[in-house]
Amino acid sequence: MDLHEQFADDLTLYALDALDAGERLAIEKHLENCPACRAEVERLRDDFALLALSASGPMPPPRCRERLIDAIQNELRPASTRPRTRSGWLNALGWAAAAAAMIVVIWLARQNRRLEGQVARSTAAQRQLLGARELATLLT
Amino acid sequence: MNFSVNLVFTLATYPTIDWAEDERSCCARVAQIAKGNQGALTELYDSTNRMVYGLALRILGNSSSAEEVLLDVYVQVWRTAKNFDPGRGRVTSWLVSMARSRAIDALRSRQARGANLATSLEDVSELKYPRGGPEGHSVLRSRAQVVQKSLAELADDQRNAIELAYFSGLTHREIAARTGLPLGTVKTRIRSGMLRLRELLAPYQKRL
Numbered sequence: 001m002d003l004h005e006q007f008a009d010d011l012t013l014y015a016l017d018a019l020d021a022g023e024r025l026a027i028e029k030h031l032e033n034c035p036a037c038r039a040e041v042e043r044l045r046d047d048f049a050l051l052a053l054s055a056s057g058p059m060p061p062p063r064c065r066e067r068l069i070d071a072i073q074n075e076l077r078p079a080s081t082r083p084r085t086r087s088g089w090l091n092a093l094g095w096a097a098a099a100a101a102m103i104v105v106i107w108l109a110r111q112n113r114r115l116e117g118q119v120a121r122s123t124a125a126q127r128q129l130l131g132a133r134e135l136a137t138l139l140t
Numbered sequence: 141m142n143f144s145v146n147l148v149f150t151l152a153t154y155p156t157i158d159w160a161e162d163e164r165s166c167c168a169r170v171a172q173i174a175k176g177n178q179g180a181l182t183e184l185y186d187s188t189n190r191m192v193y194g195l196a197l198r199i200l201g202n203s204s205s206a207e208e209v210l211l212d213v214y215v216q217v218w219r220t221a222k223n224f225d226p227g228r229g230r231v232t233s234w235l236v237s238m239a240r241s242r243a244i245d246a247l248r249s250r251q252a253r254g255a256n257l258a259t260s261l262e263d264v265s266e267l268k269y270p271r272g273g274p275e276g277h278s279v280l281r282s283r284a285q286v287v288q289k290s291l292a293e294l295a296d297d298q299r300n301a302i303e304l305a306y307f308s309g310l311t312h313r314e315i316a317a318r319t320g321l322p323l324g325t326v327k328t329r330i331r332s333g334m335l336r337l338r339e340l341l342a343p344y345q346k347r348l
Contacts, residue, residue: 009327018305042229049233054287056194
């Protein structure tokens with residue numbers, strides 16, 4: 001197999017996801033047409049997986065296994081029957097919020113009408129006062 | 141001279157790693173997972189979780205983030221098992237690749253948020269070479285030791301460049317910026333370091 005030496009350094013970096021975007025695109029273009037370099041990338045990825053082994057050993061907490069089993073159970077349920085506990089109370093909360101908003105709107109409308117009435121009476125009173133003043137001015 | 145003595149000692153001490161046997165059983169499990177076999181998924185989890193978790197923990201430095209990566213990886217295995225092509229690479233490489241990319245993404249978004257890394261990196265040096273573990277995992281431990289020993293055989297500058305690239309997810313430009321080395325030097329060290337590591341590990345591996 002003929003590995004293109006001029007790409008060798010970049011293939012290693014590509015297998016590590018350590019190339020910048022432009023360089024990565026250039027390598028991917030080359031890889032589209034080069035089975036030898038593609039095979040080398042796979043081989044490099046296998047080599048790098050060995051580095052992961054150097055870090056392996058710590059045990060995850062036992063709850064992780066249970067969480068995985070629960071997550072898969074959830075994946076297996078059809079979407080419509082998936083537990084709605086979270087969306088259920090969110091739904092109820094939504095309705096309660098809408099009802100509360102309606103109550104506030106109605107109260108505000110009533111307040112508004114009351115205030116409009118007050119303004120109307122106040123305006124009428126002002127006009128009367130103005131009228132009285134004018135009359136007074138005329139008479140004096 | 142020192143190196144030859146070391147190598148002979150190492151060959152005598154560590155058993156050959158039969159990747160092929162492991163890979164055959166992993167492939168069989170993935171094929172079963174693709175058919176919806178949940179038991180096969182938990183078996184795959186049981187035989188590989190320490191590798192995936194260890195890698196995520198090494199990259200992220202805290203166990204709760206590493207747990208999220210661990211869960212994501214195996215859920216993704218469940219979802220995409222039917223697309224796995226054994227002709228293109230090993231199951232363990234696939235798992236490791238998913239774990240690494242998720243962990244690096246989480247690390248980068250944590251760094252972008254300016255999160256304080258001081259506490260999350262505590263004991264990373266302890267995690268670097270994990271010790272102990274139940275007897276049943278002595279095979280995993282001996283494999284980890286084989287790789288660690290081989291890494292230790294590399295020249296410091298090669299090992300540092302490889303570890304920076306692999307565990308911190310830095311691009312070669314970022315490594316050059318961090319180390320003050322020319323870009324070409326970084327590229328060469330990573331490449332030559334990986335070729336040397338391949339050579340050092342070759343005696344222990346039965347390739348497929």
